[in-house]
Amino acid sequence: xxxxAAAPAIxxxxxxxxxxxxxxxxxxxxxxxxxxxxxFLGPNGAGKTTSVKLLLGLLKPTSGEAWLLGEPIGDLxxxxxxxxxxxxxxxxxxxxxxxxxALHCELAPLPRSKWKEEIAAALDTVGLTDRAxxxxxxxxxxxxxxxxxxxxxxxxxxxxxxxxxxxxxDPVGRHDVREIIRDLSERGTAVFLNSHLLSEVEQVCDRVAxxxxxxxxxxxxxxxxxxxxxxxxxxxxxxDSARTKLAAFGPLDDEGEHLTFTKLDIERVPELVxxxxxxxxxxxxxxxxxxxxxxxxxxxxxxxxx
Amino acid sequence: xxxxxxxxxxxxxxxxxxxxxxxxxxxxLLVVGFSAWGFNKITxxxxxxxxxxxxxxxxxxxxxxxxxxxxxxSGVLALSAAVVAGPLISSEVESGxxxxxxxxxxxxxxxxIGKWLGLAILVTIYAAGSALLELTAVNLxxxxxxxxPVELVLYVAAEGLAxxxxxxxxxxxxxxITGGVIALVAWLMAWIAGxxxxxxxxxxxxxxxxxxxxxxLLLPTDGLWRGAVYAMEPDVILAALRxxxxxxxxxxxxxxxxxxxxFLAWVVVWFGLMLTLSIWSFRTREI
Numbered sequence: 054x055x056x057x058a059a060a061p062a063i064x065x066x067x068x069x070x071x072x073x074x075x076x077x078x079x080x081x082x083x084x085x086x087x088x089x090x091x092x093f094l095g096p097n098g099a100g101k102t103t104s105v106k107l108l109l110g111l112l113k114p115t116s117g118e119a120w121l122l123g124e125p126i127g128d129l130x131x132x133x134x135x136x137x138x139x140x141x142x143x144x145x146x147x148x149x150x151x152x153x154x155a156l157h158c159e160l161a162p163l164p165r166s167k168w169k170e171e172i173a174a175a176l177d178t179v180g181l182t183d184r185a186x187x188x189x190x191x192x193x194x195x196x197x198x199x200x201x202x203x204x205x206x207x208x209x210x211x212x213x214x215x216x217x218x219x220x221x222x223d224p225v226g227r228h229d230v231r232e233i234i235r236d237l238s239e240r241g242t243a244v245f246l247n248s249h250l251l252s253e254v255e256q257v258c259d260r261v262a263x264x265x266x267x268x269x270x271x272x273x274x275x276x277x278x279x280x281x282x283x284x285x286x287x288x289x290x291x292x293d294s295a296r297t298k299l300a301a302f303g304p305l306d307d308e309g310e311h312l313t314f315t316k317l318d319i320e321r322v323p324e325l326v327x328x329x330x331x332x333x334x335x336x337x338x339x340x341x342x343x344x345x346x347x348x349x350x351x352x353x354x355x356x357x358x359x
Numbered sequence: 360x361x362x363x364x365x366x367x368x369x370x371x372x373x374x375x376x377x378x379x380x381x382x383x384x385x386x387x388l389l390v391v392g393f394s395a396w397g398f399n400k401i402t403x404x405x406x407x408x409x410x411x412x413x414x415x416x417x418x419x420x421x422x423x424x425x426x427x428x429x430x431x432x433s434g435v436l437a438l439s440a441a442v443v444a445g446p447l448i449s450s451e452v453e454s455g456x457x458x459x460x461x462x463x464x465x466x467x468x469x470x471x472i473g474k475w476l477g478l479a480i481l482v483t484i485y486a487a488g489s490a491l492l493e494l495t496a497v498n499l500x501x502x503x504x505x506x507x508p509v510e511l512v513l514y515v516a517a518e519g520l521a522x523x524x525x526x527x528x529x530x531x532x533x534x535x536i537t538g539g540v541i542a543l544v545a546w547l548m549a550w551i552a553g554x555x556x557x558x559x560x561x562x563x564x565x566x567x568x569x570x571x572x573x574x575x576l577l578l579p580t581d582g583l584w585r586g587a588v589y590a591m592e593p594d595v596i597l598a599a600l601r602x603x604x605x606x607x608x609x610x611x612x613x614x615x616x617x618x619x620x621x622f623l624a625w626v627v628v629w630f631g632l633m634l635t636l637s638i639w640s641f642r643t644r645e646i
Contacts, residue, residue, distance in 0.1 A: 109462045111646045129464040137462035141455030145369070147376040159365055160463035204459055214462075 060123025061086050062212045062243030063108065068117035070103055070267075077103040079267040080117065085260075087211070090234055090244045092258035094251065094350060100267040101247045102140050105214050108245075109137060122211055133161060136205035140216035140247070142198055146190030150181055150200050153189060154207055161208040175203035178233060194221035202230065206237075213237060216247040231257050255346040263350060265357045275346070281316040283348040287338035288312055288329055295332040302328075304355035306348070315348035315355070362465045366473025367480065374443070374481055383439065387489045394428055395496035402501055414502065415595075421503040422593045426612050429515065429591065432489055433584060436519035440482055441542035444526025446535025447474050452646055453534070461646065468638040471527065475634060478523050486516035507590035514587035517626065518580045522546055524633035525578065531640040549574045553581030554611045561609030579626045581611075582618055589614035
């Protein structure tokens with residue numbers, strides 16, 4: 054469809070999901086353009102996986118609407134153009150890797166003439182070519198996750214959902230996945246990346262949305278989100294009541310000796326230092342820096358909890 | 360290949376690769392071997408005057424022993440069907456195995472029908488294969504063959520399919536262990552309810568008879584078992600049971616009449632209902 058071809062990869066309007074009395078997702082409205090790498094962040098239980106399952110039609114929304122590639126969610130034909138790596142990844146242990154990918158080619162469905170090429174390319178992309186003929190039951194968790202990624206890539210999907218795609222991977226594997234995500238984006242595939250690994254999201258995503266308690270509490274490009282300054286202070290001699298008084302300087306990530314004020318104007322640093330000293334603290338180091346995604350994330354959650 | 364057939368193939372492939380089929384084949388060969396040896400012993404039994412039993416008597420004894428052996432086969436089949444069908448969908452939902460497949464252009468009804476079909480093929484092949492082996496062994500050992508062997512296979516297979524269908528319905532909502540146990544207990548209860556119905560027939564008590572009738576409608580396994588028994592009863596036994604009147608019908612290992620056509624029609628409807636219920640239940644399940 055011409056209209057669908059021009060439509061964004063994902064568009065949701067007030068998408069809501071309740072499980073009994075629990076609100077898992079409260080009015081998600083967002084748009085993910087084609088070819089974009091979109092990071093969906095949030096603490097555990099924020100509603101990230103629920104959102105993905107709603108978009109894929111595995112759950113039914115309580116209210117609201119959503120479209121994938123211009124078609125309403127749940128449309129069978131659209132699923133030919135989508136790849137999905139679930140958070141809970143599990144594949145048939147009694148099949149070998151090649152057979153699992155053949156199964157996904159068959160269900161996609163791809164013409165049989167293309168299977169061989171698709172499977173070889175997917176195995177090569179995730180680095181499993183050497184294990185193609187081994188039973189999945191002999192695979193480590195990390196290898197199974199790589200296989201899941203390969204399964205999500207068969208058929209050159211226009212939109213890929215990756216739900217915590219590196220949860221079982223070592224640093225090398227994580228690096229590989231970031232490269233794969235960038236390659237997907239370069240060839241025009243939109244990637245919806247669910248993750249709570251903030252550094253990973255920061256490195257690859259064009260835009261992010263932060264979700265908490267089922268609501269999007271912030272969204273935008275990295276530049277838009279990370280405009281502030283964070284200040285890290287190494288300090289001793291502050292008791293709990295003193296630390297509480299420092300809340301006047303904005304959201305605080307308290308790691309004992311290290312205090313990070315996740316959003317603090319650089320002009321207020323001298324005032325902060327004198328306040329700490331007045332409260333009986335001893336300051337060893339003060340290092341202002343650009344806000345990281347982690348700073349911003351903690352700041353947003355802190356504000357959301359108020 | 361359409362998704363229904365893909366899921367059917369996967370189910371057969373999984374049973375094969377997990378060596379379930381191999382285990383069943385080996386155990387069945389053992390049972391066939393032992394029972395053939397046992398049946399052969401009947402032909403060597405001597406009377407008080409030292410002569411061998413006449414062929415008619417050997418056939419009669421064999422026919423009744425074959426019913427007991429078949430009861431064991433139908434039990435193995437029902438048990439296997441319930442145990443395999445119980446986790447058929449639930450375990451794949453719990454483990455996440457179905458997630459990536461359901462994100463493909465696949466209808467949930469295709470998953471349900473495909474899995475049912477795959478297991479139904481296995482149940483039917485097992486029923487036909489084990490019956491062929493056992494009946495051949497009995498025939499070689501004693502020269503006896505039951506009057507309606509094809510019907511026998513159909514009834515035993517249908518009993519297995521009924522347990523499979525019940526297990527599948529439960530599997531769309533309950534955990535594998537729970538579904539399997541419920542299906543198994545339901546099968547035993549249906550059998551006992553059938554016995555209660557027999558007692559009602561013997562005592563000519565309509566309330567007890569109704570227990571049997573209702574149980575046959577809710578879960579037709581016992582009714583199908585009676586069909587299998589009828590297919591194995593020689594004419595001589597049937598005549599004797601009929602002559603005994605209601606008392607002759609009060610026995611779970613005997614059947615005087617074939618299952619009524621209305622019951623068989625209900626069995627077909629029952630299978631349709633179970634599959635429809637499974638599809639509806641899985642379609643409305645949130646994963």
